[in-house]
Amino acid sequence: MTFFATLAGLLVLLYLGVPMFAAMTLLSLGVLWGTEGTIATLGEFVFGKLDSYLLVAVPLFMLMAEFMVRGRVVDDLFHTAHTLLRHIRGGIGVATVAACTVFAAISGSSVATALTIGKVAIPQMLRYGYSRRGAFGVVAGGGTLGILIPPSAPMVLYAYVTEASVGALFAAGVLPGLMMAAMFALWCVVTEGRPVAVEGDDAGRPLTRAPAREMWAALKRSIWALTLPPFVLGGIYFGIFTPTEAAGTGALWALVIAALVYRRMTLRALWESLSEATRTTAMLFMIIVGASLYGYMLTKLRAPQELTQLVVELGLGRAGFLLAMAVLLFLLGLILESFSIILLTTPAILPVLDALAIDKVWYGVLLTLNLELALISPPVALNLVVIKAITGAPLSEVNLAAIPYMAMLAAGIVLIIAVPEIALWLPRVAGY
Numbered sequence: 001m002t003f004f005a006t007l008a009g010l011l012v013l014l015y016l017g018v019p020m021f022a023a024m025t026l027l028s029l030g031v032l033w034g035t036e037g038t039i040a041t042l043g044e045f046v047f048g049k050l051d052s053y054l055l056v057a058v059p060l061f062m063l064m065a066e067f068m069v070r071g072r073v074v075d076d077l078f079h080t081a082h083t084l085l086r087h088i089r090g091g092i093g094v095a096t097v098a099a100c101t102v103f104a105a106i107s108g109s110s111v112a113t114a115l116t117i118g119k120v121a122i123p124q125m126l127r128y129g130y131s132r133r134g135a136f137g138v139v140a141g142g143g144t145l146g147i148l149i150p151p152s153a154p155m156v157l158y159a160y161v162t163e164a165s166v167g168a169l170f171a172a173g174v175l176p177g178l179m180m181a182a183m184f185a186l187w188c189v190v191t192e193g194r195p196v197a198v199e200g201d202d203a204g205r206p207l208t209r210a211p212a213r214e215m216w217a218a219l220k221r222s223i224w225a226l227t228l229p230p231f232v233l234g235g236i237y238f239g240i241f242t243p244t245e246a247a248g249t250g251a252l253w254a255l256v257i258a259a260l261v262y263r264r265m266t267l268r269a270l271w272e273s274l275s276e277a278t279r280t281t282a283m284l285f286m287i288i289v290g291a292s293l294y295g296y297m298l299t300k301l302r303a304p305q306e307l308t309q310l311v312v313e314l315g316l317g318r319a320g321f322l323l324a325m326a327v328l329l330f331l332l333g334l335i336l337e338s339f340s341i342i343l344l345t346t347p348a349i350l351p352v353l354d355a356l357a358i359d360k361v362w363y364g365v366l367l368t369l370n371l372e373l374a375l376i377s378p379p380v381a382l383n384l385v386v387i388k389a390i391t392g393a394p395l396s397e398v399n400l401a402a403i404p405y406m407a408m409l410a411a412g413i414v415l416i417i418a419v420p421e422i423a424l425w426l427p428r429v430a431g432y
Contacts, residue, residue: 002303024290028297049292059281060247064254065107066273071258074116076222083218087209093138093188096121100142101181104149105229114143114383118390133401141405143383144372149177161346164360166243168432172423224261291343308351333374365423373409376402
């Protein structure tokens with residue numbers, strides 16, 4: 001079949017060490033040259049694909065995340081969560097999940113969430129008696145929330161490819177994101193004991209509930225950071241901003257918080273934020289170029305129509321097709337990163353989604369959950385590589401720590417396939 005044949009050719013190029021964007025571009029140009037005898041019109045086609053107002057939101061959301069990371073906002077977020085939750089079983093793990101959840105609503109990046117939360121949380125968890133495997137696992141799992149809880153750069157990219165509503169996708173990610181956060185927190189409660197004091201007369205004893213005054217002081221320290229998610233998402237949901245305008249105003253508000261409130265945004269940090277966001281955006285746009293050519297090539301070869309016909313002939317139905325895609329996305333996630341998977345698979349299956357009457361917003365949430373699973377599935381597993389870099393632990397130990405969270409993400413995928421309302425209820429209530 002055409003789609004799987006071209007996919008196999010792409011994987012061979014990747015195995016030979018060709019970068020993703022170059023592999024997709026070279027394969028597409030070669031096939032189109034061989035089948036049509038010319039590639040003269042492709043420059044105009046590529047420019048048209050990149051000339052999209054919605055794509056401007058991607059670097060702006062990345063810039064917003066960079067400002068909050070450079071401002072070290074996560075220090076206060078974790079301190080607040082720890083102060084509020086330290087007295088319960090697995091309290092520091094639950095606090096880490098809570099900090100990941102809030103930071104996910106700021107950063108839109110799983111790798112950034114795992115990196116920034118991990119730097120603060122892992123030493124603290126180990127200090128208060130948390131197991132090494134438990135500490136690594138909760139940061140790996142909690143970090144994946146970065147692309148499910150809005151705002152989410154992969155969701156913006158998916159909306160660009162499918163022409164789905166960004167606002168509807170963001171709304172659809174809220175309840176599944178909170179559901180996964182609750183599952184992760186419950187796992188911490190079940191598998192870990194209460195944190196113990198490490199100094200003073202109470203050393204070795206379980207930590208007690210923080211006094212109300214200490215809780216209030218901790219909340220005040222992080223209140224400015226907590227204004228960013230409702231500022232951005234509320235602006236989108238109430239029709240004040242378009243997603244692109246929300247990304248721009250969110251980046252500006254993040255800069256104000258980091259520079260004027262926390263006073264941690266130096267000129268050097270500003271330059272580093274701009275440089276990192278630019279590098280990441282350039283990499284993404286090169287992948288978009290290659291993926292656009294790959295999708296154009298598949299269309300010329302009628303691969304989407306062949307894939308639709310195959311699904312109909314096999315009689316998979318909606319649930320069967322979604323489970324089959326979950327398996328395919330998991331396998332691709334073992335070797336590819338999130339943006340590449342979205343751009344590689346989504347154009348080919350759009351006709352199948354239409355033929356099976358699968359809601360694009362619903363599928364977008366399922367796709368994002370599969371991408372989260374890919375982020376902690378070896379050998380690529382960017383979140384796990386980040387944790388290894390932070391801790392210096394053997395990658396094998398980090399991989400084992402992620403297994404329970406992989407199982408929970410797989411359970412979340414099955415649950416949302418079985419109960420679509422988990423993803424679709426909030427968008428409907430919001431009027432999308």
